[in-house]
Amino acid sequence: MNVGAQPAETGTPLPGMQLAGQGSLRFLGFEIYRARLWVSPGFQPEDYAAHPLALELAYRRDFTAQAIAQRSIEEMRRVGPFTAQQATRWQQALQAALPDVKAGDRLTGLYRPGAGTVFQLQGRTVGEVADPAFARLFFGIWLSPQTSEPGLRQSLLAARTPGQP
Numbered sequence: 001m002n003v004g005a006q007p008a009e010t011g012t013p014l015p016g017m018q019l020a021g022q023g024s025l026r027f028l029g030f031e032i033y034r035a036r037l038w039v040s041p042g043f044q045p046e047d048y049a050a051h052p053l054a055l056e057l058a059y060r061r062d063f064t065a066q067a068i069a070q071r072s073i074e075e076m077r078r079v080g081p082f083t084a085q086q087a088t089r090w091q092q093a094l095q096a097a098l099p100d101v102k103a104g105d106r107l108t109g110l111y112r113p114g115a116g117t118v119f120q121l122q123g124r125t126v127g128e129v130a131d132p133a134f135a136r137l138f139f140g141i142w143l144s145p146q147t148s149e150p151g152l153r154q155s156l157l158a159a160r161t162p163g164q165p
Helices: 045-050 065-079 084-097 132-143 150-156
Strands: 018-027 030-039 053-059 106-112 116-121 124-129
Touching: 018 150, 030 132, 030 150, 045 132, 053 132, 065 084, 065 132, 084 124, 084 132, 106 132, 116 132, 124 132, 132 150
Parallel strands: none
Antiparallel strands: 018 030, 030 053, 053 106, 106 116, 116 124
């Protein structure tokens, strides 16, 4: 896939999920990735960690697993507190679970409440971080009101309004 192409449309990552919204992350005018959020029935944005969900990132640039893990830990600090030991453990686990990505790659995180996160590249499982606290904070990068990208959060939650089933 070339950098200017739209990400390939895929089916829902998990049975029973529906697309909630999509948007792009840009930095200095450059598109970093396009994101799509799938949610399960009953999903409420204010309680995003209560139900399974899936977040797909279609990368427009190349990144190492190390760079993704490091930036993820930085962004997770905005969502909630954790210890230096947790940060070290989580960064190592995330770096081990993620592949390096190239422009055009689709990396999907599957959130499993109470269990952790499974990562898929192009629909194939590549790794897992089996820590519920990590998973809640990780998906908070995009879904928490404390996100550094409120516009992207709003786009991802576009189809969801308070009180909507």
